[in-house]
Amino acid sequence: MTTSVERTSTAEIAALSFTARERWVLLVASAWLVIGLQLDAYAHATTPELETFWTPWHGVLYSGIAASGFTLLWIMRSRLPGVPTYRSLLALPNALRIPLAGMAFLLVGGGVDTLWHNVFGIERDMEIFVSPSHEFIILGMVLVAMGPALMLATGPSPRLGLGGAFLVGISTLFAVLPVHIYSLHASSIGFRHLGSGADPVPIFSPDAQLIHGYVFSTILLLLPFIIIGRRWPLPIGLPSILVAIIAVLMHLMFDSQDAWWPALTVAAAAVVIELVLRVVTPLVRLSANAGWIVFGLVAPPAMWGAVLLVGKLETGSTGFNIHMVTGLLTLTALTGAATVLVARSVQHLPE
Amino acid sequence: MLFVRALGWLGAVSFVRALGWLVSVWFVRALGRLGAVLLVSGVALAGAAGPADAHAGGLTATDSRGRVVTVTPAVPGLDVVAIEDGARLRLRNGTTGPVTVVAGGGSATPAVVAPGDELTWIDERATPDGRAVPAGEVVPWTVPLDANGTSVLVTGELVGEQGPAPALWWAAAALTGVAVFLLARRLRRADLLLAAAGLVAAAASIGHVAGSTMAVESAPPAGTFLSAAGINLLAWPLLIGGAVTALRGRAAGVLAVCAGAALTAVFVLPDVTSFHRAVLPFAGPAVLERLLVVLALGLGAGVAVAGAGVLRGLAHQAAEQGRP
Numbered sequence: 001m002t003t004s005v006e007r008t009s010t011a012e013i014a015a016l017s018f019t020a021r022e023r024w025v026l027l028v029a030s031a032w033l034v035i036g037l038q039l040d041a042y043a044h045a046t047t048p049e050l051e052t053f054w055t056p057w058h059g060v061l062y063s064g065i066a067a068s069g070f071t072l073l074w075i076m077r078s079r080l081p082g083v084p085t086y087r088s089l090l091a092l093p094n095a096l097r098i099p100l101a102g103m104a105f106l107l108v109g110g111g112v113d114t115l116w117h118n119v120f121g122i123e124r125d126m127e128i129f130v131s132p133s134h135e136f137i138i139l140g141m142v143l144v145a146m147g148p149a150l151m152l153a154t155g156p157s158p159r160l161g162l163g164g165a166f167l168v169g170i171s172t173l174f175a176v177l178p179v180h181i182y183s184l185h186a187s188s189i190g191f192r193h194l195g196s197g198a199d200p201v202p203i204f205s206p207d208a209q210l211i212h213g214y215v216f217s218t219i220l221l222l223l224p225f226i227i228i229g230r231r232w233p234l235p236i237g238l239p240s241i242l243v244a245i246i247a248v249l250m251h252l253m254f255d256s257q258d259a260w261w262p263a264l265t266v267a268a269a270a271v272v273i274e275l276v277l278r279v280v281t282p283l284v285r286l287s288a289n290a291g292w293i294v295f296g297l298v299a300p301p302a303m304w305g306a307v308l309l310v311g312k313l314e315t316g317s318t319g320f321n322i323h324m325v326t327g328l329l330t331l332t333a334l335t336g337a338a339t340v341l342v343a344r345s346v347q348h349l350p351e
Numbered sequence: 352m353l354f355v356r357a358l359g360w361l362g363a364v365s366f367v368r369a370l371g372w373l374v375s376v377w378f379v380r381a382l383g384r385l386g387a388v389l390l391v392s393g394v395a396l397a398g399a400a401g402p403a404d405a406h407a408g409g410l411t412a413t414d415s416r417g418r419v420v421t422v423t424p425a426v427p428g429l430d431v432v433a434i435e436d437g438a439r440l441r442l443r444n445g446t447t448g449p450v451t452v453v454a455g456g457g458s459a460t461p462a463v464v465a466p467g468d469e470l471t472w473i474d475e476r477a478t479p480d481g482r483a484v485p486a487g488e489v490v491p492w493t494v495p496l497d498a499n500g501t502s503v504l505v506t507g508e509l510v511g512e513q514g515p516a517p518a519l520w521w522a523a524a525a526l527t528g529v530a531v532f533l534l535a536r537r538l539r540r541a542d543l544l545l546a547a548a549g550l551v552a553a554a555a556s557i558g559h560v561a562g563s564t565m566a567v568e569s570a571p572p573a574g575t576f577l578s579a580a581g582i583n584l585l586a587w588p589l590l591i592g593g594a595v596t597a598l599r600g601r602a603a604g605v606l607a608v609c610a611g612a613a614l615t616a617v618f619v620l621p622d623v624t625s626f627h628r629a630v631l632p633f634a635g636p637a638v639l640e641r642l643l644v645v646l647a648l649g650l651g652a653g654v655a656v657a658g659a660g661v662l663r664g665l666a667h668q669a670a671e672q673g674r675p
Contacts, residue, residue, distance in 0.1 A: 062581075069585060083602040083669045085662040107582060107617060114621035118411050121481065 018095065018151040020163075022075045026099070027148040027167055029067040033106075034141050034174040036061030038181070042253060065106070068144055072100055095150035102143025109136025129185050138182045145174035153231050165235035172224045173242060180220060180246055184254060188213040188304070189247050191255040193262040194311045195319025207320070214328055218300045218335045221246070226292065226343040236278065243270035243303075261314050262307060269306040273299050289344065296340035300332035409473070410438050410567060410632035412624040415484035415509040417477055417492075422505050426498045431505045434471070434568045436630050437479050440494065440505075441471045441569075448499025456494060471569045477507055479630065484511035486629070512629035520626035520641050527649025528656070535657035542605050545661055546594040548650045549608035553590035555646035556583055556615050559622065562643070565634030586614035602665045609658030616651030619644055 040057040075096060080088050092100070113133035123131045149171035152164055160168060184190045192210050201207045225239045244267035251263035277299070281291060308318045308325060318325055417437015422429065428445030444450045444464040454461040456474035464470045473480075477492045484490050488511045496503040531548050535541040560583060564576040577584070589611030596604025625631050625641050633640035 062584075065582070066585060081666070083662065083666040084606045085666050086659040087663070088666075107614060110582065111617035111620050114618075115623065118621050118624050 017155050018075070023148045023151045023167060026068075026071050026075065026151070027170055029064070029071040030099070030145045030147060031170060031174050032060065033064035033068045034145055034178060036064035037137070037141060038178070038253075068099075069103055069107075072096070072103055072144075072147075076100070093154060095147065095154050098150060099144045099147030102140045102145075102147070104140070105136045105143065106140025109133050109140055113137065126185060129182060134182070138178050141178045142175050145178075146171060149175070149228075158232065160232045160235050162235075164232075165238055168228060168232075169235075169238050169242060172228065173245060176220060176224055176242075177246060177249065180217075180250060181253070183216055183220065185209070186213050186216045187250070188217040188307075189250045189263070189266060191258070193307055194315065194317070195324060197317060197319045199321050201320075201324060207324075211324075211328060211331070214304055214332055215335050218304075218332045219339050222296065222300070222336055222339045223343060226340055229292070230344060237274070240267075240270040240274040243267065259314065261310055265307050265310040266303060269303045272306075273302050292340045292344060293337055296336035296338075297333045298336075300336040301329040304332050305329055410435055410563075411480055412622075412628035412632065413438075413479040413482070413630045414486075414514065414628055415479040415482065415490070415511045416630050417479045417507060417509045419505060419507040420491075422503060424501070424503065426501065426503060429496075429498055429503065431494075431496075433477070433507060435566065435632065437477065437507070437509065438473065438632070439471050439569055440474050440477055441469065442496075443469045446498060450499070450503075451497040453495040453497060477505075479509045482509060484509050486511045486513040514629040515626060515637070515641065517626045520645060521623075524623075524626075524645045524649040524652075527645060528653035531650060531653030532657045535661055541657070541661045542597050542602070542665060545605055545608050545612075545654050545658060546597040548654050549590045549612050550594045552612055552615050552647050552650035552654065553587050553594075555643045555650070556619060557587065559619065559633075559640065559643040559647060562633045562635050562640060563622075566632045582614055582618050586611045586618065590615065602662065602669070605658060605662055605665065609655050609662070612651040612654035612658070614651075615647050616655060619647040619651065623648065 036057065040061045043057045076089075076092065079092055079096065089100075090097070110133075113131070113136075116131065116133050123134070128134060149168045152160075152167055157164070180187060180189070186209065188210065190213070192206065192213065195201070195207045195210065196205075198205065198207055221243055224242060225234060228234060228238070247263045247266035247270075251260065255262075277295060284291075286294065308320075308329075312318045320328065413436070415437075417433050419431055419433045419440070422431050426446060428447075429450060430443040430445065432441050433439070434441050442450065442452065442464055444466055447466055449466065450464045452460050452462045452464070452470070452472070452474070456472075456476045459472040460474065462470055462472060474494055476494050482490070490509040490511075492507050492509065494505040494507075496505060531544070535544055538544050560576065560579045563579050564572055567575045580587075589607045591611075593604040593607025593609075593611055597608055598604075622644050625633075625637070625644050629637070631637045631640045
């Protein structure tokens with residue numbers, strides 16, 4: 001169920017490859033960085049009066065930035081000529097250039113963020129999610145975190161072993177988690193899962209926002225698997241584990257005071273959907289692309305349908321009428337198929 | 352904790368090896384040991400309590416200076432003063448009963464100060480931060496207290512001061528950057544120019560951070576210095592180590608200087624407010640602080656931009672001499 005779009009020759013692959021040590025060290029450093037930033041953001045969000053420097057969160061954050069920055073320098077070292085130039089930096093392989101760009105975004109975003117706070121004050125609530133400097137910081141985190149997976153993708157291996165699956169899984173998790181968090185205002189795995197019960201639903205309303213949340217979360221949950229699936233056959237369990245961990249972490253961070261059924265339903269649905277697809281796919285003769293499109297059509301409405309069903313059982317209502325429920329599930333199916341079509345059609349730019 | 356220490360050590364190893372390529376061997380070994388100590392002890396210390404406000408005590412440049420005028424009625428043993436140019440108030444309770452700062456001054460209030468204790472806090476009713484006070488104008492403020500059942504009123508004022516001419520300071524920063532760029536294009540040994548400019552930028556940045564730290568009365572200096580330095584803790588070793596390496600004739604040092612210079616320029620950006628505001632959180636003349644910011648910003652940006660051409664020239668020379 002994969003079609004590689006790699007067009008690189010064996011010799012080029014050898015020249016571009018990264019060692020296992022480089023990949024794993026960057027994985028640890030980037031995970032350290034993202035965890036530090038998330039811990040710090042969580043601490044500040046939950047403890048408004050927290051204005052001290054000597055906190056464990058700052059310790060993890062600052063040391064994580066240092067670890068990531070110097071790890072990237074260490075990896076870069078052997079790939080630059082004796083007299084390095086800016087051009088030679090830009091000519092580094094994408095798998096290194098992208099996390100380096102991420103580090104630049106992170107550092108520039110950090111500097112600009114402090115200036116922003118000095119000039120305009122500290123953002124609150126929705127302002128946090130539309131702050132330009134925060135967007136730079138999030139983008140930086142994402143690009144640094146995807147480095148290890150990109151480095152593994154430059155290698156010649158057509159399949160992911162256990163270690164490779166673990167590395168790609170962790171790298172992907174830390175690359176997408178900040179985006180899930182930063183799109184909390186348009187997420188169906190944050191703190192809203194069901195409608196408010198309004199009938200009819202106003203066009204501009206929290207219910208309408210939740211519909212967009214389902215669409216956005218569908219794209220964000222699907223995209224990593226499609227991209228990984230373009231390079232390697234998806235390791236068994238990787239999709240469901242990634243969805244489950246993200247759902248549980250999002251609930252833990254933003255909704256831990258409320259019932260756990262939404263996160264646990266998403267996690268269980270992911271496992272069941274993957275299991276069913278693994279069993280059924282070999283029995284149906286479909287091309288790789290057709291298989292992916294079917295996956296995109298079926299998986300999202302199955303998952304969100306399960307959430308709405310359990311929600312009805314738990315609370316007595318989905319909060320939406322029949323128009324909204326059927327329309328929502330159809331929309332997520334179309335969104336899934338469109339995500340597959342777009343993500344699998346993107347090709348390398350001509351050199 | 353052991354895990355965190357191990358991670359700190361791993362980061363330190365990467366730190367040392369990366370810098371080993373950038374700077375000379377003796378410098379790397381010394382810095383490596385220092386880096387390891389800093390990272391490991393930093394992570395270890397982070398778990399310990401020892402409050403120090405972020406961003407140089409949380410102070411910012413403002414338009415006015417605050418002070419306490421009166422405490423009425425006067426209560427023997429009760430002392431309230433404005434510190435850090437009025438950014439914070441400090442209350443010493445030398446009375447026999449508790450003193451309460453009445454709510455309304457932000458997240459720090461209400462607050463109760465026991466007999467013999469002291470409280471330092473930012474009170475939104477009194478702080479000049481975020482308040483536009485025209486030069487020469489006086490804005491009064493009041494903070495109500497309850498001293499063991501007695502209502503006490505602390506009155507004070509914010510006095511607006513004449514700000515600088517921002518255009519002049521921005522022009523100075525721009526001219527500094529342009530001067531470095533143009534000189535680098537004309538000099539035969541532009542690598543030495545960049546190394547020297549990088550060292551000056553590092554010195555200016557260190558001076559700026561040190562002066563900002565010394566202006567903070569409400570937090571221990573060590574933690575305040577670290578928080579004010581921030582990413583400069585990475586930029587300074589790159590600038591200094593890179594300059595030493597460049598002066599020894601190794602081109603890789605120039606790249607390190609350029610990277611450190613770019614970081615220095617980015618991380619002094621929050622302090623360009625000193626070009627616009629009158630009262631600066633700096634232990635020294637305001638003009639000195641502005642000069643330090645001009646140097647860090649102008650030289651940092653100039654070196655980072657000029658580095659492209661200088662490194663290209665060095666690579667060209669190396670190719671002509673048949674060196675890789």
